[in-house]
Amino acid sequence: MLDKNAIGRASPPTLNEVEKGAIRRFAEAIGDYNPIYYDEEYARASGYPTIIAPPTFPASFHSAADLRELLGVGIKSLLHAEQGFDYERPIFAGDRIYVSTRVSDVFERPGMSGKMDIAVIEDEGRDEEGNLVFRARRTLVVRAAKETP
Amino acid sequence: MPARKLYFEAIRVGDELPALAKAPVDRVQLSRYAGASGDFNPVHVDELYAKSVGMPSVYAPGMLVMGMLGQLISDWARGGQMRRYNVRFIKMVWPGDTVVCKGRVSDRHGSGGRYFVEIDLWAENQKGELVMKGSSQIQLFYSLEDENRQRSGQSPIVVEVPRESLSNATANAAAPTSPSGSAAPGGEDEDPDERHAGVSSKKTVPREKPAAKTASLPAAKKAKK
Numbered sequence: 001m002l003d004k005n006a007i008g009r010a011s012p013p014t015l016n017e018v019e020k021g022a023i024r025r026f027a028e029a030i031g032d033y034n035p036i037y038y039d040e041e042y043a044r045a046s047g048y049p050t051i052i053a054p055p056t057f058p059a060s061f062h063s064a065a066d067l068r069e070l071l072g073v074g075i076k077s078l079l080h081a082e083q084g085f086d087y088e089r090p091i092f093a094g095d096r097i098y099v100s101t102r103v104s105d106v107f108e109r110p111g112m113s114g115k116m117d118i119a120v121i122e123d124e125g126r127d128e129e130g131n132l133v134f135r136a137r138r139t140l141v142v143r144a145a146k147e148t149p
Numbered sequence: 150m151p152a153r154k155l156y157f158e159a160i161r162v163g164d165e166l167p168a169l170a171k172a173p174v175d176r177v178q179l180s181r182y183a184g185a186s187g188d189f190n191p192v193h194v195d196e197l198y199a200k201s202v203g204m205p206s207v208y209a210p211g212m213l214v215m216g217m218l219g220q221l222i223s224d225w226a227r228g229g230q231m232r233r234y235n236v237r238f239i240k241m242v243w244p245g246d247t248v249v250c251k252g253r254v255s256d257r258h259g260s261g262g263r264y265f266v267e268i269d270l271w272a273e274n275q276k277g278e279l280v281m282k283g284s285s286q287i288q289l290f291y292s293l294e295d296e297n298r299q300r301s302g303q304s305p306i307v308v309e310v311p312r313e314s315l316s317n318a319t320a321n322a323a324a325p326t327s328p329s330g331s332a333a334p335g336g337e338d339e340d341p342d343e344r345h346a347g348v349s350s351k352k353t354v355p356r357e358k359p360a361a362k363t364a365s366l367p368a369a370k371k372a373k374k
Contacts, residue, residue: 025181025184026186028185029178029181029213029216030182030213031171031220034223046154046228047228054216054220055231055234056212056234059216060186080211083211083236084234084235085234086233087230087232
């Protein structure tokens with residue numbers, strides 16, 4: 001059982017600068033060649049100020065979070081079970097986004113081999129004025145490292 | 150020249166997104182994704198490590214598959230803005246697997262000049278097995294007219310569109326007001342291009358006519374560039 005006291009534990013915001021090259025490489029890695037991720041003129045003609053990032057791009061953002069520290073356990077393995085994003089607006093090339101991570105829930109769920117420990121980790125991205133840009137939620141099945149007896 | 154945009158008025162509950170078959174996943178793609186995402190978890194890039202922890206080989210990170218399903222949405226909803234996107238990872242995707250992304254409109258609603266469609270999404274491998282399941286909410290302009298009004302600083306077209314369930318759509322499709330019947334769920338044999346081409350003929354559902362207070366559309370036309 002994970003420590004319920006972990007709920008609410010958070011990391012300080014970390015600055016992520018959204019670079020065009022990073023957007024391009026991310027879209028290429030997915031195999032998504034929509035010109036909205038590559039071509040400035042196309043993006044402007046589509047009504048955006050500049051190229052935008054694919055919806056899962058926040059997965060590439062850094063945060064200061066160390067899950068071991070946040071959850072307070074050694075981790076043997078993590079299984080990514082669910083992922084969700086809420087977007088206030090698209091992410092644009094040139095954005096400077098501050099990402100912070102917090103433990104939004106820990107609980108047990110019945111699994112195939114007994115109870116599973118679940119942690120829900122929420123990332124929040126804000127622009128320099130403090131406006132919310134996105135929220136991301138990861139639901140992880142956590143197998144804590146066995147403590148030495 | 151940007152591709153033609155998708156507008157709320159053209160979408161019906163039950164519409165299918167044109168399926169997207171991705172190229173087979175290979176280890177080079179896994180390396181590229183690791184580099185692009187900054188996630189160098191060795192189970193995705195280091196074959197020896199993956200085998201040492203009991204896996205038959207490296208496997209794709211769930212977020213890569215979520216990115217593929219995201220492409221399905223963005224390709225379809227050009228001009229729309231994604232508001233929400235959630236998935237559940239069901240089955241691992243291995244090198245050599247082909248991911249096929251699919252989706253269907255599950256609901257549509259609008260209020261106060263903001264219009265949303267809800268999409269059910271899923272991804273299958275080449276064996277037809279479900280590897281991921283999810284949903285998304287997209288915000289769209291009601292119509293080209295609405296977009297032009299808003300981009301020229303005018304108020305949006307306001308049409309109250311209550312949430313529609315899939316069962317309501319079936320009822321509507323059966324009613325004489327929807328001659329094409331294209332809102333019927335399960336219309337898998339429908340040609341998506343034909344559907345998009347045919348939108349203009351079925352945009353008039355009586356209860357969705359713009360409210361009288363927003364009937365100043367000719368003025369909006371003048372404001373168009």
